[in-house]
Amino acid sequence: MTAPDNRVQEPIDPDIDLTMRTRRRELNREQAPVVAVVAIGGALGSAARYGAGLIWPTPPGSFPWTTLGINALGCAIIGVFMVVITEGWAVHRLVRPFVGTGVLGGFTTFSTYAVDITHLIDAGRPRTALGYLALTLFVALGAVWTTAATTRRLIAGRRS
Template identity: 65%
Template sequence: MTAPEPEVAAARMTAEPTDPDVDLHVPAQRRQSWRAQGPIVAVVALGGAIGASVRYGAGLLWPTASGAFPWTTLWVNVVGCAVIGAFMVLITDVWAAHRLVRPFFGTGVLGGFTTFSTYALDIQRLVDGGHPRTGLAYLAATLCAALAAVWLAATVTRRLVAGRQR
């Protein structure tokens, strides 16, 4: 692998920051940026720990045998997608949530609860274990069920909210 040309590396180092109003080379602005982002990072971490713990508990309650269809992970992902569908409607259409609610619950709790990594690992284990059809079925079923769950939950929540507002 070759190192980038010096001009390219220099251009990257002098490129505009993500937020053009904040110059992270200025110590006061760097501290201010951390103060603004620190609480968000903290609630995402806390929420992620909670969500991942609940997912881990579900795996302990309903373990999947080697080579079997991973129903627990499928249902965890489907339920998580349904909850995020309803949650997003509620915090965007119904009430103005505190600025930390969405990162805590949406990104943290539900991000920790749902699991793309376990989904991918389950598929790999099924294929490596000589069950490629089951792996393919699981791949398709999770994708379709998760998308259907988020759409259905968002649609039902919108209708329920509209009915209550009349």
């Protein structure tokens, strides 16, 4: 005996109905450049982060200042960037995915942050790990907020 199928059948938006072969082709043409610029930007951002890690390596068991700095810098740049492209100037449609998602997404790093926390715990420094966890959150959010607010004021000042 099979159970009745109680799933709700929601209507399909024809703009995104991927069962329509022509719409799939349109989406592929529209999304291919976006995927390409995100990939290129991600490679550039990741390479920059890797280079920063080589220049300022974190010794085992010590506080990961480099990762904290990278994440803070990336968040500060995204604060400026998003205000500039949404409130300041009109930019090409591929600029946001290239810089925001690609470059800055590749530059900032949640995975290294998580590994750093694990390494601190494994080194017997759980308080430092917890401090790093909290500090990164506050520094990253503070960097975005501060730079976005400052950029917004600067743009408003130029328009006056």
